[in-house]
Amino acid sequence: MYLFSLIKKSFLIIFILAVAANLSAIVSAEENASEKIIEVIGTGAIQGGDVAKARDRAIKNSLVSAVEFAVADLLPIESMIQNFETLNKILYDNSSEFVADYKVLTELKSGRTYRVLVQATVSTSVIEQQLMNAGIKVCKKNLPEILFFIAEQNFSDISPRYWWSEDLTFFKGYTEIAMTEKMLENGFSVIDQKKLVLNEEFETLKDKADLSNQDAVSLGAVLQADVVIVGNSKADIAPNTMGGDIKSFKGTMLARALRTDTGEEIASTTRTVVSVNKDNIAGSRDALSNAGYLSGSDLASQITMKWHEEVKKSITTLVIIVEGTRALSNFVIFRAELSEIPGVDSLQTSEMKADEATIVVDFQGNAKELADALMLKNFESFGINIYEISQSHLRIRLVSS
Numbered sequence: 001m002y003l004f005s006l007i008k009k010s011f012l013i014i015f016i017l018a019v020a021a022n023l024s025a026i027v028s029a030e031e032n033a034s035e036k037i038i039e040v041i042g043t044g045a046i047q048g049g050d051v052a053k054a055r056d057r058a059i060k061n062s063l064v065s066a067v068e069f070a071v072a073d074l075l076p077i078e079s080m081i082q083n084f085e086t087l088n089k090i091l092y093d094n095s096s097e098f099v100a101d102y103k104v105l106t107e108l109k110s111g112r113t114y115r116v117l118v119q120a121t122v123s124t125s126v127i128e129q130q131l132m133n134a135g136i137k138v139c140k141k142n143l144p145e146i147l148f149f150i151a152e153q154n155f156s157d158i159s160p161r162y163w164w165s166e167d168l169t170f171f172k173g174y175t176e177i178a179m180t181e182k183m184l185e186n187g188f189s190v191i192d193q194k195k196l197v198l199n200e201e202f203e204t205l206k207d208k209a210d211l212s213n214q215d216a217v218s219l220g221a222v223l224q225a226d227v228v229i230v231g232n233s234k235a236d237i238a239p240n241t242m243g244g245d246i247k248s249f250k251g252t253m254l255a256r257a258l259r260t261d262t263g264e265e266i267a268s269t270t271r272t273v274v275s276v277n278k279d280n281i282a283g284s285r286d287a288l289s290n291a292g293y294l295s296g297s298d299l300a301s302q303i304t305m306k307w308h309e310e311v312k313k314s315i316t317t318l319v320i321i322v323e324g325t326r327a328l329s330n331f332v333i334f335r336a337e338l339s340e341i342p343g344v345d346s347l348q349t350s351e352m353k354a355d356e357a358t359i360v361v362d363f364q365g366n367a368k369e370l371a372d373a374l375m376l377k378n379f380e381s382f383g384i385n386i387y388e389i390s391q392s393h394l395r396i397r398l399v400s401s
Contacts, residue, residue: 035100036073036122038066044114054114055107060095063102066120067095070127072339075136083136090130098127132185144226144307146183147191149216150176150255151209151232155284160209160232163193164219174285175233175253175292182296186304191225213258213265221260229299231255233291235284238274249275251287253295257303267302269295315345317392318367320359324398330382331357334398341373367394 042062044054071091072080080087091098102120109115151160152173163171172193180190205215211230220228231254238248250272257267273290277283320338325331339347343364351358363370371386371394381401388395 036070036124037119038069038122039105039117039119040065040069041115041117043116046109046112046114051109051114055116058107058114058116059102059104059118062116062118063099063120064092064095066102066118066122067091067098067127070098070122070124071131072336074124074128074131079136083134086134086136090134091127098123098130128187143186143188143304144259145189145191145224147193147220147223147225147228148176148179149211149219149228149230150179152176152288153232153234154288155235155237155249155280160234162209165206165209173233173292174288175251175295178289178292179229179255179296179299182293183300186300188300188303191223213256213263217258217260217263220258225260227257227259227266227303229255229257231295233288235288237280237284240274240276242276245278246276247278247280247283249277249280249283249287251275251284251289251291253288253291255295255299257299266306267299269298269302271295271298315362315364316366318361318363318370319393320361321393321395322357322359322398323396324355324382324400325352325357326355327382327398327400330379330398330400333379333381334384335359337377337379338374341370341377343369343373367391370394 040062042058042060042065044057044059044061046054068091071087075083100121100123102118105117105119107114107116149162149164150173151162152175153160154173161171161173165171183190205211205219208215210232211219213230216228216230233251233253235249235251238250240248251274253269253271255269256265258265271291271294273287273294275283275286275290277286322331322334335347335349338344338359338361341363345362345364347359347361349357350360361370367389371389374384374386374396377384383399383401385397385399386394387397
């Protein structure tokens with residue numbers, strides 16, 4: 001824990017030195033699912049009296065910062081630390097590739113520094129694709145953790161096979177593998193059954209290939225899943241043939257998604273796919289995999305829509321007035337820590353004054369709960385004084401240590 005804390009602090013210092021020098025206010029809002037609009041202030045040093053080059057540097061720095069903050073919204077701090085070298089190569093060194101558009105809102109020459117306020121439209125979908133290509137798992141906020149209970153029966157199997165059985169513990173079929181791939185592509189976290197510690201509840205279910213909703217929800221809750229996907233798949237040889245050698249194979253998948261906290265069914269799918277092959281094993285495998293992939297796509301879109309609807313219902317918009325922002329590095333740290341609090345859905349810096357900033361936060365809870373969460377934060381170089389709490393806003397003063 002001490003080592004991780006030290007690494008995290010070091011990363012924050014590096015992040016602040018790289019970013020805080022180039023910005024003084026950030027305002028972000030989602031335009032659509034694939035883009036994010038970010039306003040950021042960038043600075044450039046004026047060297048040899050060349051104001052034009054300083055302006056270009058300021059714009060370039062602001063675009064790098066915009067991409068950095070878009071990435072920070074997609075990845076947890078642990079992933080950013082682990083993959084920092086890769087992120088630097090594929091994203092930060094090529095930031096212009098991920099900015100669809102930008103415009104300079106205002107600009108100012110101040111002594112030997114040129115400062116610009118830039119509004120950048122960052123293509124988050126392109127960033128996500130680059131991250132996945134590099135093998136970096138994207139974890140979108142407010143998506144549930146998934147656990148699969150899929151029983152699969154290939155055409156040569158006498159009975160279904162499943163990972164929670166006594167003799168085939170951790171078996172994973174073609175349909176589940178394909179569904180997992182699709183869920184990960186869509187930003188979900190999927191629980192790896194190999195890491196689970198089996199308990200006595202498995203004893204009563206090890207001979208049940210077709211779990212009831214109650215059984216799946218109960219076991220999923222014990223294993224700390226937010227959603228369980230329960231279903232079965234089967235592959236058969238279909239009647240169509242061609243030339244005597246080429247056969248057709250039918251893969252069928254039925255699955256449903258259940259919340260573990262309420263037991264509610266929030267998604268379902270039925271898919272049948274036909275594949276063609278000379279080889280029985282390859283043909284049935286393709287039929288099962290394709291049925292699983294399409295089913296995963298169906299469930300991912302349904303779960304995402306339902307989950308975001310539920311999250312939106314519980315979100316409260318709060319206004320935080322932060323005093324003592326003249327020390328910009330302190331404000332940057334405060335804002336970064338605020339964004340990491342569980343339940344913070346989004347935040348925007350709506351106004352910046354000489355020594356005060358206004359942040360609008362969408363939070364899954366009330367103002368008192370957010371204040372309690374902030375009190376548990378350790379900001380190291382400064383402290384906070386939360387001196388006013390109402391139903392819709394907080395007033396906080398940043399106090400230097």
